[in-house]
Amino acid sequence: MKLYGYFRSSAAYRVRIALALKGLTFENIPINLVPGVSQQKSEDYRAVNPQGRVPFFEDGAVAISQSPAILEYLEETFPEVPLLPTGTADRAVVRQLASLIGCDIHPLNNLSVLQTLKHDFDASQGAVDGWYHKWILEGFGALEALLANTAGEFCFGDSPTLADIYLVPQVWNARRFEVPLSAFPLIEKVDAACNALEPFKKAAPENQPDAPQE
Amino acid sequence: MKLYGYFRSSAAYRVRIALALKGLTFENIPINLVPGVSQQKSEDYRAVNPQGRVPFFEDGAVAISQSPAILEYLEETFPEVPLLPTGTADRAVVRQLASLIGCDIHPLNNLSVLQTLKHDFDASQGAVDGWYHKWILEGFGALEALLANTAGEFCFGDSPTLADIYLVPQVWNARRFEVPLSAFPLIEKVDAACNALEPFKKAAPENQPDAPQE
Structure with a gap:
């Protein structure tokens, strides 16, 4: 299996967590998305993935982009460590x-959205940060309310699921953009529980080969 | 089963198509999202769905928002008319x-995004339209390229799948915002094939009880 990703891409981060939770080994191929480098636009990468986005995942005949599709594929193909509960209501x-x-x-x-705001709407960095914060705060507000009914140690009960796989990269990004998270105690608690686990550590952006050395 | 929706909401439209393709009957409850009316913010609706968005779906103990989750639930619960192919690679x-x-x-x-551009970025209607067109044109460009490998009469082979359920509402919206579609002949062909089918007609915005009478 091969995963074309970028250390900081939330969607690639999700797939890395799922692979690690399921104990699967894979070739991790970094594609540098930094504006100016933009390796995703290179001829070499376009030959692999014409859409030129990450993550892109290959497993024999399967070659797909879109993390939701990759995650469901992994769940169907390697069900031994499940990322979804058993009952249809719980899965929903x-x-x-x-x-x-x-x-x-x-x-x-997404990076392309933030750049569009800057270039096409002449938005200042402050206005772009405001946009970023707005969607996180609104979404996390809704999520925190739902978690009150679903969370145990993790988003849903006491073992990690697909929900945690989405949550942890989003929290990582929120911190990077200095979004205050104190209004979301359940989100912070679940995030901490996840990050104490080896598979989540292994998948973290700072532990990827393309992360800058500090 | 109950579906709280809005005739013009793409996400509600997706769920209506899936229910119709599977031949399921449901109570269709319109929530008027028009700015100024904003029935989704009413106390009555917040008591049903605290997040105050549509679609919201109820089937006995299951009460969820988020169309991707609703659609996977319908597929797992009512598999007789499948919306996904059999093999894991094809499903991916x-x-x-x-x-x-x-x-x-x-x-x-989304409506809330377009309104944020207007209010927080002082964007003109022309600039908002440009934003709208940009994401459709980029996304449809990528989709058209993928369809060259996957499409038969429909997005994937010769029967409707989840992909068509997403495509038709997006095309409907693109037309509403006058996005030129001539560069996407496969998308147009598949959309026409879908709209010739009774379940897609039944689910169309103009055929909903809350659509304005022309």
Whole structure:
């Protein structure tokens, strides 16, 4: 299995966590998304993934982008360590938490979106930061309310699920943009519980080969 | 089953298509999202769905928002008319197409996003339209390229899948905002094939009880 990613990409980070939780080994191929380098636009990478985005995942005949699709594929193909509960009602709840992050928060805070705000709307860094904070604060507010009904040690009960796989990269990004998280005690508690586990540590941006040495 | 929706909401439209394709009957409860009316913010609706968004779906003990979660729930609970193919590789491809629309296009063109551009970035209607067109054109460009490898009569082969359920509402919205679609012949062809089917017609915005009478 090969994963084309970028240490700081939330969507690649999700896939790394899932692979690590399931104990799967894979080739981790960094694609440098930094503006100016933009390796995702290179001919070499376009030959692998014409859409030129990360993550891109290969497993034999399967070659797909889109982290939600990759994660469901991993769950169906390697069910031994499950990332979804058993019952359909519980699975729906976990997927709801994941989608809240994956659809309502993350797409609005993507690098290409922030750059469009700067270039096409002449937005100052302060205005872009305000945009970033707005979607995280709104989304985390909704998520915190849902977690009051679902969380145990993790987002749903006492073992990690797909919901935690979405949560941890989003919290990592929120901290990077200095979004205050004190209004979200359940989110902070679950994030801490996840980051105490080896698979989450292994998948963290700072532990990737393309992370800058501090 | 109850679906709280809005005739023009893409995400509610997706769920209506899935329910219709599976031949399921449900109570269709309109929530008027028009700015100024904003029924989603009413106390009555907040008592049903504290997050105050649509769609919101109820089936006995299951009460969830987020169309991707609702659609996977319907697929798991009512598998008789499948919306995903059988093999894991094929399922991954269909979910990739769906996520491209559900994560890369639709969240950026949501009503709340367009209003934020106007209010917080002082964007003109022309600039907002430019933003809207940009994400559709980029996303449809990527989708058209993928469809060259996957499409038959529909997005994936010759029967409707989850991918078509995402595509048709996005095309409907693109037309509403007058995005030129001539560069996407496969998208247009698949959209036409879908809209010739009774379940897609039944789910269309103009055929909902809350659509304005023309």
